[in-house]
Amino acid sequence: MKAVVICQKMDATAYFYWKMNRQIDIKKKNRKSGLIIMAMLAAVVAMAVSSMFVGSSAMTFDETLKALMLNGTKAQQRIIWSIRIPRVLAAIIAGAGLSVSGLIMQTTLDNTMASPTTLGVSNAAVFGANLSIIAFAGGFLSVGGNVNNFSVGANPYSTSLMAFIFSTASVLLILGLCKIRSFSPSVVVLAGIAVGSVWTAATAILQFFATDVGLSAAVVWSFGDLGRATYKTNAIMFVLVLLGMIFFQVMSWRFNALLSGDQTARSMGVHVAKLRFLSMLLASMICAACVSFLGIIGFVGLICPHVAKRMLGQDHRFSIPMSALCGSLLLLVSDALSRSIGNGSSLPVGALTSLLGAPFFVALIFSRKGMSRC
Numbered sequence: 001m002k003a004v005v006i007c008q009k010m011d012a013t014a015y016f017y018w019k020m021n022r023q024i025d026i027k028k029k030n031r032k033s034g035l036i037i038m039a040m041l042a043a044v045v046a047m048a049v050s051s052m053f054v055g056s057s058a059m060t061f062d063e064t065l066k067a068l069m070l071n072g073t074k075a076q077q078r079i080i081w082s083i084r085i086p087r088v089l090a091a092i093i094a095g096a097g098l099s100v101s102g103l104i105m106q107t108t109l110d111n112t113m114a115s116p117t118t119l120g121v122s123n124a125a126v127f128g129a130n131l132s133i134i135a136f137a138g139g140f141l142s143v144g145g146n147v148n149n150f151s152v153g154a155n156p157y158s159t160s161l162m163a164f165i166f167s168t169a170s171v172l173l174i175l176g177l178c179k180i181r182s183f184s185p186s187v188v189v190l191a192g193i194a195v196g197s198v199w200t201a202a203t204a205i206l207q208f209f210a211t212d213v214g215l216s217a218a219v220v221w222s223f224g225d226l227g228r229a230t231y232k233t234n235a236i237m238f239v240l241v242l243l244g245m246i247f248f249q250v251m252s253w254r255f256n257a258l259l260s261g262d263q264t265a266r267s268m269g270v271h272v273a274k275l276r277f278l279s280m281l282l283a284s285m286i287c288a289a290c291v292s293f294l295g296i297i298g299f300v301g302l303i304c305p306h307v308a309k310r311m312l313g314q315d316h317r318f319s320i321p322m323s324a325l326c327g328s329l330l331l332l333v334s335d336a337l338s339r340s341i342g343n344g345s346s347l348p349v350g351a352l353t354s355l356l357g358a359p360f361f362v363a364l365i366f367s368r369k370g371m372s373r374c
Helices: 001-051 061-068 074-108 121-135 158-180 185-208 212-223 231-250 252-258 262-267 272-294 301-314 316-343 351-366 368-372
Strands: 138-144 150-152
Touching: 001 074, 001 301, 001 316, 061 074, 061 231, 074 252, 074 272, 074 301, 074 316, 121 158, 121 185, 121 212, 121 272, 158 185, 158 272, 185 272, 231 252, 231 272, 231 316, 252 262, 252 272, 252 316, 262 272, 301 316, 301 351, 316 351
Parallel strands: none
Antiparallel strands: 138 150
């Protein structure tokens, strides 16, 4: 009898020390994750400041600094405050929004290859923009980020509005259809592929009957271009991205539960179907806003979530802000390169994100350690 009591006391003591050591390990891991996030935030801020001094205009460091302090010429101040600063803000906001949306889609759909294009958001936005440009000759077309090379239609925001309307309608259609079939991840992916193919075919038919000018304008719109960003469009994207990130961060423990499977999440009190519907809707709305204002920017929502998860693991308390910072940094670097290597104009930032992201993503795929963590 005494031996049993002694064993129970030893077991209780061992459990107590195990629990204390585990709490210490968790605190150390959380502290380390916080330091990594702060370091990434510092990198984003440093890159944002550096981007102010990069561009096709022949402005020196001193001239750029004076323009930032509102002491330069009017032309220099216009370049900084009307072109470069809106571009930098758009890169930070859109990069964060697309990356976090990709992370949430990968979690809710239980598919590591899911991205903002899963629900055909980009395809629907392209069709809406093509319809506005080709059929109604509306919208704003900026070529290469040059302020002297643009054409204005009846309403400068009509193209973005049409793109947003069609992309939102596509998301609502897909989510409505999937709700009939209990909202399973496989149904969402298949419905997104099917509806996206319909939008692609409709865009091709529309372009077939377009004039040369309309067709070229529609094609140029599809290139991701941060030069279209203004303070108004940035404010709209910022509100959507901020609201989305607050919602996702509050629901982070539910996303963590969802990683263990639907049954486990339900046993922990998570309404899986409702969480999946609201998360996909909000993530798609963020993507729709970014694509509508800036065009197609690929790979940000696919690769950055994997980078964040590899650095900090699957815990959404840390992977959500880390994913946002990774997306902002990738888009800032891509935009700076697009303005640096362009001969008097900016290259499409969407092409550079793919060029930078594709090799890294291939390396991540063939890395056993990377795939095990992603």
